[in-house]
Amino acid sequence: MFKRIDRNSLLFFGVTIGFFVVVQVLILVGVLTPFYETLLRLGAVYAIVSLGLNMIYGFNGQFSLGQWGFYAIGAYTAADITFRWTNQASTAGLTVLLFIVLLVGAAILILYKLLGRLRGLDALSAFTVYLLAAFGLAVVGVKIGQVVAIPLNSVLAALPAGIATTIVYVLAVIIGALIAAEVSFLFGLPVLTLGSDYFGIATLGFTIIVKVLLDNSDTLLGFEEMKGARGMIGIPKVTTWFWVFLFLMIVIVVVRNLLHSSYGRAIVSVREDEIAAKAMGIDVGHYKTLTFVLGSFFAGLAGALYAHINGFLHPDMFNFIKSFDPMIIVVFGGLGSVTGTVFAAFVWPLVLEGLLRQILPPGFETWRYVVYPLLLLIMMLLKPNGLFGNFEVPYLRQVLPALRKKISTERSQAPSAPAVKEVNG
């Protein structure tokens, strides 16, 4: 068991856990002011959503501006669940959404298997089937959820308040992420068939739709607690440094493991050359969908975590202008570099909100939106590959397997191999 843990992983986890402990201690001692602690938590949240985008844009080559929409979905979903629990002592939000997520998720998985076997089914009719199934099961989920909520309520009420809230919070975060993933699947079905630029515009449209829906969430959608354009208040502020760090670590490990597997290579092959990937037996549509759903899952996760940092959500936070933030982070850090993305995501709030606020004299805060685009411009001119280019820290780097020594036997099997004749040096 211990043999499998190599030095690089040990070093990586040692350093990151050390970083976590140091920050945690500094927070407890009071050296790190709540202001900077919030910036660190924000950095981790940005890192999660940007890693999702890097999967989609950096590794799969799909230019998506929709991540902010999925971020918003995750945020509002999770906030709704915890809001109902803390303010109304009701788990109805939790159970209803849980059953919707589970039922719709199961339906999507089953339908995906079944419809995949049909020959020549076009994307739009498949989309209709999925959408009907999703709506039907959502109604069923609401019914089941309302029934289950009552016994669950009494179970959670019996637990100590802190533990119950934590359970609800963690479930809310996961449900928020899953809802975002499922919505992204449904949205991606027709849209992922578009070419890269058109896909970008379509996803931008998605972000705008989500923002407008949230503006009218109380009147149009009927969620009174979301308060529409007035902003949602009263969300418990339970996202601590521990939680964001835990989820960030899970996301990094998942992304790293996935990229270093055959599935990761399949994802990257789609970016490199779609036609060649198809000719190599890679189901391009499947991997586009997979990456898009996974990236949106991360976006939803980040949004759900974000909702519980300030305890306040406003549709303007999910404006499409902001949807360029993760894009800038990814490009700044280096397309296709996990290290760069995480680094840039932490630098982003620290520089923009922290340092520039401190450096610039009072009253000049607005100038930071001049300073940072300038920095971005300079960097694009000097280092167009991003801050880190293709660099990865050793744990995240793909190791080239050692050469094998069976070559001599291979040659003897095929003595006349013409490939041996070197044409070029």
Place this chain on the structure above:
Amino acid sequence: MSDFTPAPSNNTHEEILHIEELTKLFGGLRAVNNFSLTLHRGDLNGLIGPNGAGKTTVFNMITGVYTPTNGVINFMGQNITGLEPYQINQMGIARTFQNIRLFPKLTVLDNVRIAYHPHAGYGLMDGILHNGRFQQKETELTEKAQDFLAVFNLQDRQGEIASNLPYGEQRRLEIARALAAEPRLLLLDEPAAGMNPAETVSLMELIHFIRERFNLTILLIEHQMRVVMGICEYITVMDFGEVIARGTPAEIQANPRVVEAYLGPGSAALSEKFSRKKAL
């Protein structure tokens, strides 16, 4: 000439590919009209014709890039018309491209390993968790890919970025990648394009070698007559989307219709004179 009947082949091996009445319309343009072709196991056939004759369109229909307007493609007894390209590849048809299509920013090893992906043997969750099954299968897959590179004498290049390889090696890598998933039928689209004479000779030897080694059936499009006449056993000639001739290289060279298609009307007589002169 659309009712041109395929010459009975004396090859008694099983049928690998059988194409009947294949037609492709692009709007009003008949890119391919009533194309038919039969390949038996172990065949090395050529498909030639002037530019725009529809050769690559035929390839694209066989590999599923285009859906035929009409006609049936049977591969090893199964109808593959209208299947997705990746499905057709997984059934055992591999191809290379006219302009090399490697995964340019990936290493040589990864280029080959991607071709193994459909046979990776572990699930997505294994890949995310990096569990025992993943470790075992991934090692197997990597070793297979490395052995494979060794066959093509590319093993020392495994860590090199594909786009940094010299042209000849890129071609070799593309063929290696196409063969990695152990296809039954290989379609080569102008493999000798842009190669110098020495590289061409080595390519011809390579094609012979892989055919023996991997028990392949090969269909190739080529413009360099040296290659086509040198290695193909049977040639199909296309012009304006239709088959205008079939036969052995010698028969094709003597066919006035082929000469006309390439050099224009009236040139057949000229060519005959020329070849007689050469024979003297």
